[in-house]
Amino acid sequence: MVDKDHIDNPDVIVVGTGNAAFCAAHAATERGARVLMLDKAPAEAAGGNTFFTAGAIRTTYGGVEELAELIDDGDTQLPHADIAPYGPDDFIADMRRVTQGHCDPELTRTMAQDIAGTIRWMREHGIRFRLQYERQSHQVQGRHRFFGNLPLATVDGGKGLVAQHRSAAERSGVVIRYSTEVDRILTGPDGRVTGVASGTTEFRAPSVVLASGGFQANSLLRAQYLGPNWDLAKVRGTPYNTGQALQAALDLGAAPAGHWSGCHAVAWDADAPQTGDFELTNRYTKQSYPYSIVVNAQGHRFLDEGADLRNYTYAKYGAEILRQPGARAWQIFDARTAPLLGKAEYEAPGVSRIQADSIAELAEQAGINPAGLEHTVKEYNAATATGTFDPSRKDGLSTTGLQPPKSNWAQPLDKPPYLAFAVTCGITFTFGGLQIDTDAHVLDTEGAAIPGLFAAGETVGGLFAHNYPGGSGLSAGAVFGRRAGASAAALALDTHTGGR
Template identity: 75%
Template sequence: MGYDADVIVVGTGNAGFCAAHAAAERGARVLMLEKGPATAIGGNTYFTAGAIRTTFSDLDDLVSVIDDPDERLPHTDIAPYGPADFAQDMSRVTLGRCDPELTDAVVRGIADTVRWMREHGIRFRLQYERQAYEVNGRHRFWGGLPLATVDGGKGLVAQHLAEAERNGVRILCDTAVDRILRDADGRVTGVAAGGAEFRAGAVVLAAGGFQASRVLRAQYLGPNWDLAKVRGTPYNTGSALMAALEVEAQPAGHWSGCHAVAWDANAPDSGDLELTNRLTKQSYPLSIVVNTAGRRFLDEGAELRNYTYAKYGAEILRQPGALAFQLFDAKTAPLLREAEYEAPGVSRYQADSIAELAELAGIDPAGLAATVEQYNAATRPGTFDPAVKDGLGTTGLTPPKSNWAQPLDQPPYLAFAVTCGITFTFGGVKIDTCGRVINEAGAAITGLFAAGEMAGGLFFHNYPGGSGLAAGSVFGRRAGAEAATLVSSGLLAS
């Protein structure tokens, strides 16, 4: 049998590229297959902000991996964030359902993987503009997520692509994998894309979830999920995932759950290649959020944004018209993330009164007036601090606002219209800590590996911000290394 490559990687996002680098550095000939055209290289990764959750002992630990020192470093405060902290966050936000072995692999492996990525040309920085507030002359990071890639998702993909080219990794676009090939013994020997077959000693699946398929969203996530906007690539329709199930890969994870955020109501149906992540609206903990009837429906200040934003999109989808509005006043407007709230075409309304704001935005005036009056009356005196859970909550209000509750009383008032933007689905295939795909009988499928959004078992209901890139990096690296080792061992030698 003549092989097209030693290792085939299906998908060109962060997890796929990490797999490709790991396989190539072990001498494997690597072929990456991308379902979309060349402009789709990067998959969902291209549309991220590039935030990656990692562990660190102190600021100096982070400085050792960032690209350029920042002049703000002497005035920066970042609390240590170790593996135990990461593990606790994973367990807390997934309601204790995250797979303990996979979680342990991520939280204990991510710091070394970040250093390994840096050796492979990936550049990192501290994301002051997204994860820090200036308080009393100090830049205070919050939520365990200070690190991001230079130039966000676009930069991460460009850096991955450059490394792949240096290593001789081939990328074939417009190749939609829909079948996994096996021999008579059940060993994976390649993949099929339409009428074409590609042979290899091992295959790594890193083609994302099914979030871009309206049919699969409605089938697995439930009613109205076919109406959600897609934050990223339109090519993650689950075809490779379904192909894995057809060869008896064991389903794992939260198949009726997903990562979904507050997304600009004017956004296109799938990701914008220019604006990418700028269409998200994540300063909502400083706001009050209402539906078209002017009623609040969630606790905007329940937690630091990093631990709620991935589940609030689902709450918005449940509202009339799948529409909501984030409201700010002159006190909170200066704290908004500029990249998100001043993006071109943003759904923004401004007025000098609540009544005028309601009319401009299309919110029920009476409902909004009553909500603002009740909310303002429920706030109480205290010290506002956006960099911590300040305990400045409402009293006697349902739903409450648990932190950062200030009266909405200083014009001009701002409203931003948001809908549900789905990022990725939580259902996938079961893998072990080496990235090997496990079958229905509990055994590894020889020659088949998975990483990234295709690997189920880590996220349920919610997820800590930046842990998707972290998991994709750790398991992409492991899957690529294991795939190359399997081929070189002679078990599936060409």
């Protein structure tokens, strides 16, 4: 039964129903606040971009024993897992490296230092975790060797995370109103936020948390901020993150922050729908490319497939694919590398898979220039060197004299049958957003907090630029969602006469 007082007289309004939004709601309710969540999407399409993730969340830990405390009992593979420690300083260093130093130092430090405690807090609220052996480890001498510092994920991926969050919110009395697009932020004569509006309908509350994502599903804004051809990119997540609430905050005087011409974009199946698929969700991504060569329609390579572990390159290579003719590329594997393909991604229904017994035949079937691909493969094979191939680490097995190089995992491509997977650019989220402080207050253009306005998740700018360490989006959403909810509740309850 819906609590009418939560709708008519909430203490905190949370805009969105993704991971950041729910973390804000949990933090506010546990402090005694009445919470109303508003989502542009209908109930059957709720969950924001969170719904479409694989559920990987970057956290810090001292080793396997510490991670074992977070996961469900019954993990029989755990005694055979090798996971190197990953501390806050490591997280911060990864953020600085992949963003080319353009991550807000205070927000980055807060995320890295808080995430482990926030994960435990999420678990107390019913969020379940597992180790993602199939996506983040390789078997080496009978051991599961994890790579890329991203072993932890939520049970049942993004779908499971949203369902578990929703159950927790329902247990604590949170009310969710769907099909409600927030297009204005309401303020009083003194400039304090007093609620939000959806068309002619107003919702009043002394605190508002914006956690409704960026503008990646708005083709006009993509073209405006990201540049040419970005309006043609496929949207791998929710079609409802079109930037209205973000724009409403900017109209109010909120300060923009971060890399507005940058985004998270991946190699995405070329035959995927234009926006996210609610059944297959993340399975259209193609992340085994470090063990392939990636070519365009002319058959030419155009990026270093082995520049780093895939967790540190996958979010920037979608943009490289978009720059190619037809915004299309192909990942090429042979019988030697085919066993390394992630089954969830490369065996998904309808995947754009082509198989042939020769490179020329593969090119003909795929629509790649045959002469160009044959020349590329011949040149690539000649540039590879002998050495020990190890997919679980940067093995240094690189090409010689090749441009672009392949810095790791460079093996000859010479064992048929050959496989080609057509990929395009799939945009995940935009990097530009609102400026916040470490307690998630939205700041104005003078650097002062806008009273009553908070933000978290992909609505926030300043954390990511150029690139992104895998799994850190859910980390940022959880840490700053929790902080936003706590700050919003404290302000709202203090606003009421005598508190509550």
